[in-house]
Structures are given as C-alpha cells and as structure tokens.
Amino acid sequence: MNFQTKYITPDIKLSCYEDSLFKTEVVFEHHMLVWFISGETKIIQAGTSYLFGPGDIFLIPRNQLATVINYPKDGLPHKTVAMHLSVERLKELYGGLSLKPKGTPPQKICCFGHHPLLQSCMASLIPYFDMQDNFPENIASLKINEAISILRIIDPAIDDILSHFDDPGKIDLVDFMEKNFMFNMPLEKFAYLTGRSLSTFNRDFRKKFNALPRHWLTEKRLELAHYQITQYKKKPAEVYLETGFEDLSHFSFSFKKHFGYAPTNLSK
Template sequence: MITHTTQSVSKANIFLTCTDEKYYRDELIVEKNTVIRMISGEMKIILPDITYVIGAGDTIFFPRNDLAKVWKTGKDGRPYKSVAIYLTPEAMQQYAIKHHIKPIHPSPRTGIKCMAAHPLLDSLFNSLVPYFNLKNELPESLAEAKVDEAISILKLIDQEVFNTISNVEEPGKINLAEFMEKNFMFNMPMDKFGYLTGRSLTTFKRDFKKAFYTSPQKWLTQKRLALAHYQITEKKRRPVDVYLEVGFENLSHFSYAFKKQYGYAPSSI
C-alpha cells in the first residue's frame, strides 16, 4: 500500500472521505446504518458469498452490525472520494416521533445493498458536497434536517431498506456455528464476535467450545489456512493476494502459520 494522504471530514452524522492513497483496505464492522454515495474512485466490497465493485455515482446501503472487507482505490486519475450518511437508532427514533410512525416489528432485514439510481438520491448528495467547503461546523439543526431528508427518501424509494433502518433493537442470540462458518475470515476481537451473535465474551467462548470442541483462535486459524490453501493450490492465486482476504493481518505471520500447518511455505506452491 502506497500512502499519501487521507482526509475524513465530519459534519455531525454526515462524512466526506477523500484519499489519494493508491490502495487502501479496511475491515468494517458496520455499527450504524449507513448510506454511501461514491463521488470518484472505486470501492470493492468483499463478502463471504459475493463481491461488489462500486464506482462514481453509485449509492450503497450498509446495514448496522454487518461485516465487510473493503478495498478503496483511486480511478481514472481521480482519488477515492465518498459521502456517507449515518442513520443512527437515535435518529430513527426521533424521526418516528416527529412523523408519527408506529414501531415496525422486526422483519427480515436487507444486507448490503446497491441502490437503484434515483433523482431524489442525486438531489440529496449533490446538496451535501458543498457543505464540506465550510470552514465552520455545519449547524446541528441543518445536519439533522439532512439526515431526516435521507430517511424520508429511503422510506419513499426503498421500503426494504427503510424497514431495516427502523429496527433499532440490539442483536439477539443467534446460531453461533452458522455465523462463524460464514464469517470466519473477518479479523476482529472475540468480544465483537460475541456481540454479533448476541453473547457476552464469556458466553461466546463457552458456546463456541460446545459447538467446535476447541478454542476460537485455534479454530479460526485452521479455517483461514484451509481457505488460503484452497485459493493458492486450486485457484492458482498468489499468497500476497490471499492472506488479507482470509483474515490474516500480515504476510509474514500468514507464511509462518501456513508452513507450520502444511510443512511447506505458500510461496513454494
């Protein structure tokens, strides 16, 4: 990764991010419902079962408590630049009170979603970009009005997304084994895995041992190595292109663990 400058400017729950790094990666635990409009550059979103490539003019919705690996790059000589609106549970509760909306019972929520183009989305984001040229902080009342406008637009153009952001409940207890089999390649603290499965750290570790008969760290390492081995041997991919995707933080640690597991270095394949 070649690093130059990254700038993230906040206006309450509205953010503009601009980076001229050649290559930037991040591993997201999305804690707030977020709508992102790409201004320039490209964002690759890698999920366990699908990969999205988002370009300039595209709009994508991230539901809270979802996991994603994100790669951000410049494109066509322009830096990565995006505007994000956070739709917090508090904002949704205030919106419901203001507009006399009855609570929505929990329903199947949408995952990460590429949103269809719509003039109302264009109008919303076009109105936001100039605010980041202000020297002073955007007045709170104006920022709240823009968040309120974003919610109203989502209610009008995408009921599925609106239902998702209207659910303000914390994660409930879910099937731990199914969740871990789907999300083992995400590198995060154990307490986050516990939270996302509706458990305290202590309960997570206890339930994990019941499900897999080993410790979380040992199981995660073996699963990540097995996926890496498959990608390198069967898909003919290079170790340098694989280790981040499967959940390792650096190439040297991955190579060491791989050789310890299989008896030979990944680079020798």
Template sequence: MPLKTYVSEKPKIAYSCYFTRNREGEQFVPEHVFSYQVSGVFTMTAGEKQMVFNEGDFRFIRRNQLVKFVKQPPTNGEFKSVSVYLDQQTLRNFSIEYGYKAAGHYEGDAVIMLKSNGLYKSFMQSLLPYQQDDVVMNDKLQDLKLREAILLLLQMQPELKDILFDFSEPGKIDLEGFMEKNFHFNVQLKRFAYLTGRSLATFKRDFEKVFKLTPSRWLQQRRLQEAHYLIKEKGKAPSDVYLELGFEDLSHFSFAFKNKYGIAPSKL
C-alpha cells in the same frame, strides 16, 4: 488522502477521497449507512455476496454487518464518496416523532443497491460543498440533514421502514454457520459474540462445544487451511492471501503457516 469527517462526536456525515491507488480493508458497520459514489469504483463483500458500485450509484448498508471493501480511483482521477450514518438514537427520536415502526424483521441483503433518482442526487450534492470549502457542519445542521435523509429514503423506498426502525439486537443464531462465513474477518471475539447473539462467556462456551477448540485456536487453524487451499489450488500469492484471511502481518502468517505445514507459503 485520509478520510475527512466533519462532525463533533460520532461521524454522521463523512467524505472519502483517495488518489492513485486502490485501497482495501474490512470493517464492522455498527450503524445504517446511506452512501453516494461520486467517482471511482467501490466493491463491497458482505457474507458470500459481492456488489460493485460505480460513479453515480447509491447504496444502503444495514447496521451490524462485517464487510470487506476495495476503493478504486478512476484512471488519473480520485475516488470520492459521501456517506450519511443513521445512528440508532436519531432513528429512535424520528420513530417517536413521526410514529414509524417496523412491521417485521428484514432478512434480505446486508448491502442494498438503491434505485438512482434525482432527489437522492440533489440531497447528496447539497453535502459536497461542506467538503470542498472546508466548512464545518454544526450539530443542528447535521441533525436536519439526517432527518432529511430518513424522510427521503422512506418516500423513495418505503420498504426500508422495516430496516430503519427495527431496534432489536442480534438474536442467538447458528454458531457454526456464522463462523464458517465470517472466519476471515480480523475482529475481536466480543464482536463475533455480539453478532451471534451471545455474551462473550457464552460464546466461548458454545464455541468449544461445537468446534472442540478455543475460538482463537480454531480461527488460526481455519484461516491457515483456507490459505493453503488458495495458494496451492488457486495460485494466489501469500502477500495477497494473509490480509484477506484476517492475519495482521505477513511475517506472522508465514511463521504460523510453516509451523502447521512444515513449509513456507512462498515455497508451496
């Protein structure tokens, strides 16, 4: 069942519901997300850290993150979650109105397991009838719910202030370290450039200085190298590896692999 969203423009409150099978994917998270796991299991990997969220858990995902995820429905059941997207404009308006400012730049985890409590649960349960009854939440009501979510997060976990009200853009970071951690994400080069604090032109120029290859060429070579390791040393199947490493389809992966190593991945 596809994702249901009840919004007029950008998705600010979203309901996710899947049946019978696991769903895997990856995405760039452009805004902070406050989520509640209604049922099923949600596994998320950001950088080198993996987190598992079970029924009843709450999570907070920081903006500007690359993540991989697996949505697993319970036996004979359905995967359900509800998420509130805290966009920058809403947070800026809130900051001006209430005088909140970040005291410093947060350097911790990209995904935070929130302490479960009755107030979080009551808030999230107040959103569920809009999905169950197919009632469209209008813009004013959405804005009220977003403000309520922000106030609730600040009351229960005041330390989130330094995340919510940090409006700075990504600064220039170590290119080699970032790419080694994130080469397996299938995103456009402009996204890599943004996350490393560079314009696209500067990213390409710096990249060739560091790696002595174009970004596209290096990404393919690095992904194929990792694929060879996972198949030969870890015994993984090519059908499990190609998506994990950012290839769009199995045939393209197999062709590129055979072209580099002289043997099809299935024969390795």
C-alpha cells in the same frame, strides 16, 4: 497513509485518500449511506461480494460483518461522502409512525445504483465541506432526514431495516462462525453478534468446536486461503486481503508454519 477526512458533522463526512489500497474489517454501529465520487471499493460479506465505483450509492446496515477494500482508480483518489443514520435519530423518526419491522432484516447491503434523487441529495453536501465555520446542526439534520425520506420513497422495504432497533439475539453459533470466520474481528464482537457475553461465547465455542476460538479461526482462514490459491489461481497478495489476515507478511508466515511451505510455492 495519505488520508484526509472532512466532517460537516460527526454523522456526515467526506473521505479521500490516494494510497494503493486501504483495507478494514468492520461492523458499523449505525447504518451508513455511501455515495461514490471516485475510486473503487470491494466489500466482502459472508457468501457474497460487491464492487462499487463512481456514482454508486449503497447502504451498509448496522451490525453486519464486512471486509472493505478501497482503491484509487484511473488516476483519481478514492473519494466518498458517507452519512451515518444513527439509531437515535431513526428511533425519533419512526416513533411517530405506526410501523412494525418484519422480523430480523436481511443481512445484505442495499444498492441504489445511480439514483438521481439520492445523488442530488448527497452531491448537495459537497460545498459545505469547505466551510470554515461550524455547520448548523439543524441543516445537517434536514439533510439526513431528506436522505432517509428518499430511501423510503424509492425502496419501501427499507423500513424493515431502518426501524429495527433490537440488539442481536442469541443465534446458532456453528452456523454463524462457519459463515463468518474470515472476518478479522475481536472475539468480543463475534460474541455480541451471536447474542452472547464473551465468557458464554468462549464456553459455547469450546463445546461446539472442541477448540479454542483463535486457533480455530486461524486454521479456517488458512484453509480458505489455500483453497482460493489452488482452485481460483489467486495470488497471495490478493488472498490475504479476503481471508482475515492483517498483512501479507503475517499471512505468509502463518501459512508456511501451518502447511510447511510458502503460499508462493502454490502460485508457481
């Protein structure tokens, strides 16, 4: 993979790659603010998807499941500047403010379009990536705090997201898994996001679904893939990216084993 990452600090990075696509399924430990320079990204969450291109700025809140598919486009590499807004930094910032988060924040990506203040803030970082010496930590902190201040000015509701520091609480397991089964996450991550230990997750899952988690997840993903190919005429090479499979060959093998015929038969 032709991939390059430059860091100003561990919390500020410039990512660039030129391959045909890069797919990952993630749950970020910290909020991530992203500014697009070139290329295209499709982000899939439960019940919705987003498409981002050059100039777009968005915030992916922490502890949210997402499939991220990155592409080069128009002869240009996929290139972004990403800034991590760590829980530790936000706790320090919000500690001096008399704010109370309004319950659990919404499970969605925050989109800011091509906002000039945010663009100026993120673009000002570009020259620093070519510095040979270590970037001064105090300047990096100023840049991150500047971005947070701009976010709070242009979107007052962002406080409900950035000032929410609790770990996920115990939630309805059936509802969560029915909405998020397509994300290829370790069972430990599913357990954490539903507010359970792994042993409690496995026990509750078998009780609710009368099945082992891995078998149930594979079957649900295959059924979703079958539906997308037949109803939306999608190609197998497109479907596997969005239904939790590691690669096309693994998807095709699992599909044929489950249904008795290859996914290409449906496409034809």
